[in-house]
Amino acid sequence: MRLLWGPPPKPTRGPKPALSPAGIAEAGIEIADSEGLAALSMQRIAGALGYTKMSLYRYVPGKAELIALMVEQAMGEPPASQEGDWRGQLGDWARRLYAVFAHHPWLLDATVGPRPIGPAEVSWMERGVSALAHTRLTGAEQLDALALLAGHARGIAVQARASSQPESQLTAVLGELMTTHRDRFPAVATAMASVAESGGQNQALEFGLDRILAGLDALIAERADPC
Known part of the structure; x- marks a missing residue:
């Protein structure tokens, strides 16, 4: 968690280190993108970077921490908040999330189960939930709506x-x-x-998004005018 959330190390005097957690994660992403997560190992990354495996452990404690850094880097920043209603914003959010999964298919395996979550992933959550912040959905319902959309995007990415x-x-x-x-x-x-x-032609992504968003729209309208 310190690697994901802690402040970056303060620069020191002398030559800039040749390795960094971000650089090691980037090398890991290149391997996982081309060969999948199963091909990933500290030894493999060390060879790709031209260093010994032990030298990598000075920056990344182990493979679990490496994958957490890779997820954080591959997810990147969420899409910029767009003007318009919540439905358009969430539709764009889900399509962009699908695009991330499609570009880095190994994320589908790396983002399941108990694991540390970094600020990039929480930023995606923040962007999605903020689109619903001014609706009458409860906080739990806002998070559940996001889980539905993320699950749909993930499911279509698995099929792809x-x-x-x-x-x-x-x-x-x-x-x-x-x-x-x-x-x-x-x-x-x-x-x-x-x-x-x-x-x-497979329209499953858009069909599912339309159905989920229409359902949320009906619920929000019901809350706005219960009579």
Whole structure:
């Protein structure tokens, strides 16, 4: 937590250190982006930077701390607050979060379970919750709304990551199977035939966002005018 939240070390006299926590995290991100989180190790990063593994431990205590720094750096600053209503702001927020997951797919694995959270992630939360601050939703409801949107963005990103693997051919194979077994699964067969006729474009991200935001809109309107 001190690495994530503590003040940066004060500069000292003499030559600037060749290594830094940020530089080590950046090297880790490059490896994880190209090969996934499983390929990450302190030894691998040390080799990429041209240093010994032990030299890295002067700046980063271990792999868990390294991944926390990588998450913080990869998440970056949240999108700037835009003018407009809460619905437009949250829609933009969720799309940008999805873009971060799509650009760094390893984040999907690195941001689950108990772990330290840094100021960059909290800044994303702050930006999202602030869009709802002037509505009549309670604080718990504001946080839950953000969790719904983040979960949707994460879920679509997981599907997008899987679509680059051979399993993505499942959709085409399933479509063929539904043609053969239409009598047994008529609803699924009809739906898949409709997707094929429309070009098979996946609008799941936008469809889900619209449904979540419409539901929040209805709740907020109900709170504004309970009669």
